[in-house]
Amino acid sequence: MPxxxxxxxxxxxxLRLLHQHHAQDVDAALRAAGFGDIRPAHANVFPFVPDDGIQVSELARVANVTKQTMAQAVEQLERVGYVERRADPNDRRARRVFLTPRGHAVRPVGGAAGRAVEEHWAQLTSPEEVAALRDLLERVLAALDEQPG
Structure with missing residues (x-):
């Protein structure tokens, strides 16, 4: 019997262990660029804030975290000047999250660091294998996102 x-x-x-390696390298690049007050949990915010802002509940949904987790991250980032909350022009009861100029400055550093990690992985394996991994992960994520609630 097997x-x-x-x-x-x-x-x-x-996936978790690879993510930890990725996060450590990106975190080191952010610290070196003067963004040492950004924590790993804050990575759930920066990629998902559009120029016209976003409500915390929607931000939590697109980042696939709880509203409480997202509210904490936004509050922390607001205190250190990466985001600001403003009234939502479409709903006076709601507030929208916007990146500040300092918050916008994080994106190119984080993006460059992420690309450097992928280039390193391509050196360890091959560019084709990293591309295949990306394709597979994108397909699985899209299929999961298409599943009903």
Whole structure:
């Protein structure tokens, strides 16, 4: 009878460990660029704030985190000057999150650091394998996003 417990790590663990490597490298680049007050949880904010702002609840939804987690991250980033909240012109009861000039300055540094990580991974494997990994992950994510609630 074959062993039902594989000796290989589950995919979720591998993804988490790779993410940790990625996050450490991006974090080091952000610190070197003078953004040492950004924490890993803040990575859920920067990529998802459009120029016309976004409500915290929508930001939480697109980042796939709880509203409470997102509200904490936004509050922390607001205190250190990366985001600001302003009244929503379409809903007086709501507020929208906007990146400040300092918040906008984070994006190119984080993007360059992320590309450097991918280039390093391509050196460790191959550019084709990294491209295939990206394609696979995009397909799985799209399929998961298409599933009903």
């Amino acid at each position: 062993d039902s417990v594989s000796s290989r790590p589950v995919l979720g663990l591998l």
